[in-house]
Amino acid sequence: MNGSALGARLRAGDRTAAPAALNLLETRTARIEAAALVSAAGDGAGHIVGVTGPPGVGKSTLLSALLREWRSRERSIAVLAVDPSSKRSGGALLGDRARIEHDPADRDVFIRSMAAGERLGGLAPATRAAAQALCTAFDVVVIETVGVGQSETDVAEAADTVVVVVQPGSGDALQFLKAGIMEVPDVLVVTKADLGATARRAEHDLRAALGALGARAVPVLPVSALRPTTGIAELADALDAHRAGLDLAAARTRARRLAALADFVHEHGERGLRSLGGRRAATRWLAEQDPALDVPELLRRLERSVGH
Ligand SMILES: Nc1nc2c(ncn2[C@@H]2O[C@H](COP(=O)(O)OP(=O)(O)OP(=O)(O)O)[C@@H](O)[C@H]2O)c(=O)[nH]1
Ligand SMILES: [Mg+2]
16 A cells, blocks of 8 residues: 555545554655655644653553543544653563553554654654644544653654653652753643542642743643543543644644654754754754645755755
8 A cells, every 4th residue: 555545545534544554654664655645644633642751650541541531522542652662771661561441443543552762752753754644534643652851852842732641759840840841741640649648749749840930831630540530531621722722733834844853863863963053943944944845845955955
C-alpha cells in the first residue's frame, strides 16, 4: 500500500488504515512514502494530547481510565505509547508497568507502542508524523512519554495539550521549578489521590509553585485511576476546555515547523543546527515561511538554506 493511498484513507476517516499507516511511518527506508502519507492525511481536527511524567507515576493506568471516559463520550482514540525500553535506558525504568486496558474488539480504539527518540523521553520523528496523520481519523490522539526533566519539551512541541502527571510525595513540584519546565504543562495531574494526605500535599505544593511563578492558570487535578476512579471526568473536561481555547490552525502550523526542525536535527545533528545559526535563528526563519507548507517542504527549504 502506498503512502498517499493510506493517508487518503485516514483523511476519509477510515480508522482501519491506522496499523498499516504506522508500519509505513516506522519503516526507515520509506521516508518518501511516509512523507506522502502525512501530506495526504492533511490537517486533522483531532485533539493531540501529550501525557508525560516520570517512570511508574501511573500514566498507563490513568490512560486506561481516560479511555473508558472518552469512549462513554463516544470519542475515537489512538494512543502512541513511546516505549523507553526500546532505547538503551537501563532496567530501572521498567519493573511494575501496567498496560493500557482496552477492549481489543473496539475498532474506535487504536493503541501502538513506538520506539523512543534519541534522548530519554524524546520523540522519534515517526511519532510526530503518526500523531499528525492519525488526528485526521481519530477524535483524540494521545502521545504517552516517560518524562525526565527537559525532555518533556519534545512532547509539548508535538501536542495541542500537555498533561504532566505528578507522583505524590516525590518532590516533583520542586523539581519542576528547578528544571524550569513549569512552562510545559497545560494540565497537571496529581495521581494516586487515593493515597490521601500525601496526595493533597503534592496538590498544594504544585499550586504554590505555580502561584510563585505567576502567569498562566494551569489546572491542578487530583485523580485516582484505580477503580473506583475519582477525578477522571474532571480531567476529560479540563482537556476539552484547554482544547476549546486553542487556535488549532496556528497550533498545527507551529507543530509542522517544529517537526521540520526536529527532522532536520535528526538528519544533520547539532552541527547542522549550528549551520542554521542555532535553534533560535532557525525558529525565527521558520516563522517567516508560508504557514501552509508541509513538513517535507519545510525540511527541504531548511536544507537548501544551508546548502545541504
Ligand atoms: N494507589 C494507586 N496506584 C496507582 C494509581 N495509578 C497507578 N497506580 C500504580 O502505579 C504503578 C505504575 O503504574 P503505570 O500505569 O504502569 O505507570 P506508568 O507511568 O505508565 O509507568 P511507565 O510506563 O513504566 O513509565 C502500578 O502498580 C499501578 O497499579 C492510582 O491512582 N492509585
Ligand atoms: Mg506506562
